Amino acid sequence: MQKSGLATATAVALALCGAASAEARTTVIYAGQVITDADKPVQGPATVTVTDDRITSITAGRAEAPAGAEVVDLGDKTLLPGLVDLHVHLTGDPGDDYRAAAVDPDEWGVVVGAKNAAITLRAGFTTVREAGSAQYTAYALRRGTANGFIEGPRIVAAGPALSIIGGHGDVTGFREDVHAVLDQGYTCTGALECAEKVRKASRAGADVIKITATGGVLSQQARGLEGHFTSAELQSIADTAHSLGLKVMAHAHGAGGITASAAAGIDSIEHGTFADDPTLKVMKAKGTYLVPTLMAFEGIRERLGKGIYTPTVEDKVRMTLNDVGKAVTRAKALGVPIAFGTDAGVFEHGRNGGEFALLVKYGLTPREALASATTVAAKLLSLENEIGRIAPGMSADMIAVDGDPLSDVTTLEKVGWVMVRGRIAG
Known part of the structure; x- marks a missing residue:
């Protein structure tokens, strides 16, 4: 009886395998x-x-x-x-009022993200790195596109960015009691707390750790664009993330903040606007990638002076525009790896491909520009055996x-x- 039962089970299993094979597309x-x-x-x-x-x-x-x-x-x-964009914000659209954080539920971000995921895919981007979102919105999109429920690219998701209290990435521009309600819990002070927040992000489902290493252009904090985290905090973030098998991407504009991030072992610098030769030499020595996001500045330039941004933001925009692209030219000359990222969401999703012409404008060859969005991007994601070729x-x-x-x-x-x-x- 047992032999007969085993034979029947084996026959059923073989039949199922045959059926599965026959159904291969x-x-x-x-x-x-x-x-x-x-x-x-x-x-x-x-x-x-x-x-x-x-x-x-x-x-x-x-x-x-x-x-x-x-x-x-x-x-x-x-x-x-298929192309790779290493810096997108699928859950947002350009010109969104910063006060929407106090009005729109996180679920709305998933709705907006589903729209933008389809647009991004049809623009040729089959993999994206989601560079900052509400706690679970990008993770929901990641699962939806992986399962084929939502039309969109493969999503490597960061979730909420780590920031200093009151810095770029933190909730700013509201009363303190409102800040407390909107806080997502990813600000940190000191090396120990920063390590804790990296572990929290990992536990929540992050594929990569996003930090805001310097001030930013579009946030309401008016403290300039230089470094935010201390060197000890940056080192703690990098070491903790790497111990968990995660890479770290750092929003960074000012040269000092970029240098400190690269020296700590941060894997990629996003924007890198004011990176000078000494900074880029540190990046080269540490193997740090530059993700220039030149299209972001195109989107910002188009909206400047139209009442879309607050005076605080407009002042910071004007600090950057004369230097946009110079870091790409310097990085190429010094051999710093340049990977493709746009900051889509600051401009309209679907225009991501405009980054290629800007990379060429600032010194890359067409072949190097294409590599930045295929083989180079895949290597930064540690997916070189999966995508890019x-x-x-x-x-x-x-x-x-x-x-x-x-x-x-x-x-x-x-x-x-x-x-x-x-x-x-x-």
């Missing part, structure tokens, strides 16, 4: 040319085969599709890896554009076809 994609890796030459006509969510083969020419496969014919379009075994994250982005990066501003995790968008 195969998609065959024909493209006029393919960029498999930003560091490699463009290939001629090719066939890319996808099984479920994985790339399984790349064949020169037009290979015959297996029976039952879905066929996508992209004509003469260029197929390339078209190769067997990689996640089926691909886009198609007209023309050759290695000669004209503006082609990346108009993406004609998107696949993420083997699912076609739109």
Whole structure:
């Protein structure tokens, strides 16, 4: 009886495995040319085969599709890896009044985020790093896009940023009793408390730790753009995060705050507006990435003087505009790795691709600009074996554009076809 039961169970298991195998989705994609890796030459006509969510083969020419496969014919379009934006705020839109924090529930952030996730994906960005949100909004979006419930990119989420009390990232601009109600619990003072808040963020579900290492442009605090955390606090944050297997991204504008962050082992500097040569040399020595977010300043510039920002914010905007982009030129000259990030949410989601032309304007080649949003970004995320290239075994994250982005990066501003995790968008 036992042998018979075992045989029956085995037969059922084999049948189920066979059924699962038979249900595997195969998609065959024909493209006029393919960029498999930003560091490699463009290939001629090719066939890319996808099984479920994985790339399984790349064949020169037009290979015959297996029976039952879905066929996508992209004509003469260029197929390339899905793009990565390392700095977005999906749960917000540009021009949002800072007082909305006291009015809108967190659930509204998920609604806004679902809208923006779809827009971002259709713009060609198949992976994003969500760089600061309410406690669980980005985590909900992360789960929704992963499960296919919400159309959107792969989301690497930070959750609330760590900040000093009253600094950029903290709730400011209200009465103190209102601050107490709106406080998310991620400010810290001293190395011990900062370590505690990193652990709290990790426990809550953060994929990466976001900190505001200096003052910021769009917050209501009027203390300039220099360093906020002490060196001891920065070291505690970096060491604690790394002990948990998490990287740290630091919003930072002023050179002193950037230098202190890099010296402490922070993994990436976001914005880096006033990074000078001595600062960039520290970043180079420590392997710290620069994520310039040049499009953020385009969005801010477009809204300056229109009554959208408070006088406090407008004063800080004018402190930055003459220096935007200079750090990119210096960073390239000194060999600091430059990774793609836009700060979408400060400008309209979906315009992320405009960052490419700005990177080229300030000294990157088109190939380097594309690498910043594919292979370089993937390495910063420790996902280089998952995204950033078209190769067997990689996640089926691909886009198609007209023309050759290695000669004209503006082609990346108009993406004609998107696949993420083997699912076609739109």
